Amino acid sequence: MDMKEILSKTIEQAVAQAVKVGAFSVEAVPDFTLEVPPQKEFGDYAANVAMVLSRQAKKPPRVVADAILQNMGKPEWLERAEIAGPGFLNFYLKATWLYDALAQVLEAGSNYGRSDIGNGARVQVEFVSANPTGPLHVGHGRGAAVGSVLSNIMAAAGFAVTKEFYINDAGNQMDCLTDSVIARYLQALAAGGEKAGTIEFPENGYHGRDIIELAEDILANHISGEEFLTRGGSFDPAAIPAELYDAFKELAQQEKLARIKKDLADFGVTFDVWFSEKTLHEGGAVLGAARELQSKGYIYEKDGALWLKSTDFGDDKDRVVIRENGVPTYLAADIAYHRDKFHRGFKQVINLWGADHHGYIARMKAAVGALGFDPDRLEVIILQMVSLYQNGEQVKMSKRTGQGVTLSELIEEVGRDAARFFFIMRSTDSQLDFDLDLAKSQTSDNPVYYIQYAHARICSIFRQAKEAGVVMPAVRDTDLTVLALPVETELIKKILSFKEETELAALRREPHRMARYAHELAALFHSFYNHCRVMTDDPAVQKARIILVLATQIVLRNVLGILGVDAPEKM
RNA sequence: GCGCCCGUAGCUCAGUGGAUAGAGCACUGGUCUCCGGAACCAGGUGCGUAGGUUCGAUUCCUACCGGGCGCACCA
Structure with a gap:
């Protein structure tokens, strides 16, 4: 037991004793603070217990404080205790406690700082969870750093932490990725030939250089031009056979995910579980979750779609889970995912999301509630935006054109240690101005x-x-x-x-x-x-x-x- | 229009229902016969505005002002 716990207990006993001898009467002792005071003249620890008891006891704080001290006895580690200011109890400890405690630090060694307040509770921290469609950028970097450090902290505090990455490998962004890769592939294939310059790139495609490189790699190492034609491919993207299309999709997705994993590993960020969204669809979990909600009476049909009555659980409006065309929404998959999390037995589920997703919190919590779980067991930590600064000016970035600064570029620029530290040194509630010059200065x-x-x-x-x-x-x-x-x-x-x-x-x-x-x-x-x-x-x-x-x-x-x-x- | 986050020192940010609101940068001046000067020491009338709750508000509540981000049968 450390000094603070001992002191806290001593105070509680003194209060009980004071009540017993009739110095004042209180129903219950409310929470009080016991902290290192702002000035060292105020002692080693200060408690506001008398002030919080004042109202209940119907006596002025300093009178209550005096009664507590009168009933505290004289513990051997206590030099003296005083009433100060509006009614603080200031405790001055005998100097030996410092040295005894310091000796304990040496004995604990690498375990010093660990505690068991988490009580072994199983907690999941889900973070980054980027689409495998391109490289991680600096925004993901903040999520990666905060998620990994938070996990370390909670593990040190005695929680049983599982770190998880949700792979958004389903839905139309994967088709979009595939379309982009195929277009780049065809451009590479046509290079120098009569079709050169005739291949159009999809309007909403991923324009990044990484897609061009990926397509070139596929052409060189996976699907040669000859093989492409043999398997029914042509210069018309719309006419590519499904089997061949899926081959491109698989290659693209694997490469993108491998790149993400590598970037994270280089950043010192590891995960216990990589959870694929696709498996939720293929395993029937998405429809299963929707059916469960339906059987609980929280699903209704309107305009040909199936809606979740999320307004019953505090959301602004109801949300579509199954579209008019029968395809589940992203929310439907996320509901299935969170149902799975709770079925796996996590006591708390912590999600780290970018600020641009904050509007999603209410519906997700509503869905968790509709599934019959306490919504408070889902915590969402919102990470505010990151801006890079260099030479005193903001470094502009554009996701659409693929000209944003990637995480790997950032690490190369400022180093892993500086990047991690800068990403977590601000409160997650604050926007982060990342000073590149400062981060790489060796001063x-x-x-x-x-x-x-x-x-x-x-x-x-x-x-x-x-x-x-x-x-x-x-x-x-x-x-x-x-x-x-x-x-x-x-x-x-x-x-x-x-x-x-x-x-x-x-x-x-x-x-x-x-x-x-x-x-x-x-x-x-x-x-x-x-x-x-x-x-x-x-x-x-x-x-x-x-x-x-x-x-x-x-x-x-x-x-x-x-x-x-x-x-x-x-x- | 509605929702979330932010507004604290010249700049970037901590903090908190309580006793004299802190740190880094920047700026100025000091410290070295000695363990790494990538260090240390000194220098400061700042909680956006207005109400409210409270014994006590920078902290909680309301309104307003300013900035960011959202408000899909996208993810």
Whole structure:
């Protein structure tokens, strides 16, 4: 049990005792905050319990506070407690708690920061889920980074996390992809011949260079011109036999998906499950889900289509699930997909969507409700838009012409670590201005380098210590109480807050907290480093500082691990 | 028109029902006989506007203003 839990329990007991002796009366103790106060003069922890109890107790906050203190006894770890301001309880702990806690960090090592507040609950995080029709762009990059870091955070907090990518490999965008590839294929095939220049490209096709390259690759390595003609192909795209068309579709889709997987792997993002939309259609799950909704009475027919009564569940309007032509909508497949998720036993299902999909939340939650699941078990995190900036100007991009900046280009430009860090350092609710110049600068202006530098510096200290023949001290043989300077105790306190930061980031689904924490930790370390020599004449001080630096290194590694950013030993 | 997100320091952004609202960049000036100067230290009358709830609002509610994104039998 850490200090905060002990203190919290002590307060609750004191309140109960105060009620028992009749100091005041309350029905139940409401939630109160117990936090590190903004000024260190206010102690190590401050609680607002008296203020939140004031109304119920029908007594002024400071009177309630006094009664709580009178009934708290004198725990051995407590230096003193005071009533302050409007009724805060400020707790000043004996210095030993800091050092005991620091020693525990060393013992926990790479496990420090892990907790079990998730209680092993099975949680699914679905993210990126891009159509396999082209390369990932920077918007997907934000989703990939946030999804992967959030998953790491929640895993560290004791959730059983499954990372999943939903492959939109059904529907007309796949036909559109195939049409585009075939057009490029025919153009390549016709090159130099009499048909050259006569092949038209589909108006709504994918114009990217990657499609041209893909078509050329198919011509060179998969379907030769000769084979194409033998299998019934011609320069008329409309006359291509279904079997041949499907062969193109399969090749195109596989290549696009392989490229996506590669880009994500290069970005350090992995998935536990790749879930194909197509399998939902082919396995009958889409129609099965629609039938289930129908049997529950939430489907009706209008204008030849089948509609979901999503307005019964808070949506603005009802939604078509089966079109007039009998083809299920995207929503129908998504309903089947989410039904499948819940059937698989996930307690919470978290989806990361781009801001352009926020209008979809209400209908999806409605559908989940209609299926009989608690809509709150579906959480949708909306990621606001990303804008790239270079030389102080916004880098314009256009998805339609395929001239957008791809994720792989971005990684090549600024590096994996910087890209990951920049994508998660802002709240998901905020639009992200991604400064390319800053991200690739190898100076302390760049927060990624700043943090990594702290780690490299620590490694450098230890390298030199080793060369000098310094023996690494054992925690239990070290008197840590010599670490009494403000720069030392502040660093220790920051180290000790890591577990709580991780828990908070997990519970609130806020990965950017980890990025800020890492930066704050690095800043306190650099400050410590500039004020205190680790290798020094005083053996007692040296031992204790080595322990402190070791603890810093542990936490830096752990937090960078969660961020998926390298912790280099040299830079 | 309706819905979601945002509006905090010159810029990019944290934060939060409570005690003196923070960080980075930029700018200015300092720190080095010593563990990596990719560092440190110092410098600041900012919560869009107006109401409301509250003992207390930057935080919650309402309206308005400004910016972004949506509002399909597309995905």
